[in-house]
Amino acid sequence: MGSVTIADTTVRVDGSSNAVQIQQAASVTNPGKVTCDRLTVTGDAPGSTWREAIRCNQDGCEFTDLTVSQPGPDRRDGLLVNGNNVRTVGGRYEATRWPVVQNENAFVDDIYADSLDDASVVRLSDGWQNATITDSTLLGGFGNASSCPGLTTAGNQYS
Numbered sequence: 618m619g620s621v622t623i624a625d626t627t628v629r630v631d632g633s634s635n636a637v638q639i640q641q642a643a644s645v646t647n648p649g650k651v652t653c654d655r656l657t658v659t660g661d662a663p664g665s666t667w668r669e670a671i672r673c674n675q676d677g678c679e680f681t682d683l684t685v686s687q688p689g690p691d692r693r694d695g696l697l698v699n700g701n702n703v704r705t706v707g708g709r710y711e712a713t714r715w716p717v718v719q720n721e722n723a724f725v726d727d728i729y730a731d732s733l734d735d736a737s738v739v740r741l742s743d744g745w746q747n748a749t750i751t752d753s754t755l756l757g758g759f760g761n762a763s764s765c766p767g768l769t770t771a772g773n774q775y776s
Contacts, residue, residue, distance in 0.1 A: 639675045652681070656680075658684070686709075710728060738756055
């Protein structure tokens with residue numbers, strides 16, 4: 618399967634849906650790389666029915682210099698990553714609940730994240746391992762970091 622790039626794009630979403638959903642089919646063993654570069658997601662979408670601005674269910678994706686502004690009601694999340702080995706570099710993430718949720722072997726660098734409900738801004742999936750979060754501004758810090766072995770952090774600011 619080939620690679621896909623979403624670049625220099627703005628998506629406004631006001632209803633309970635994902636602006637972008639990346640889904641790896643169970644029957645595909647080498648799905649190709651999905652890259653989102655300079656994507657902007659705006660709107661007042663709610664988080665009802667567990668909807669996030671961006672949902673990534675595929676390994677090996679990359680998010681670079683995104684702007685996610687999701688101030689909608691019902692605990693709206695920004696970027697939810699269920700895939701492993703995903704890179705998130707640069708960008709600004711603001712959401713009602715968790716701006717960034719990461720999974721195993723994640724690499725996060727140079728992001729700004731703020732929860733509009735004062736929740737932790739980077740939520741770590743239970744039991745994840747070997748992740749790196751560096752040189753970022755994380756207003757509210759980490760959620761459940763103590764249950765994540767191999768977490769490496771450096772150069773982050775928390776206020």
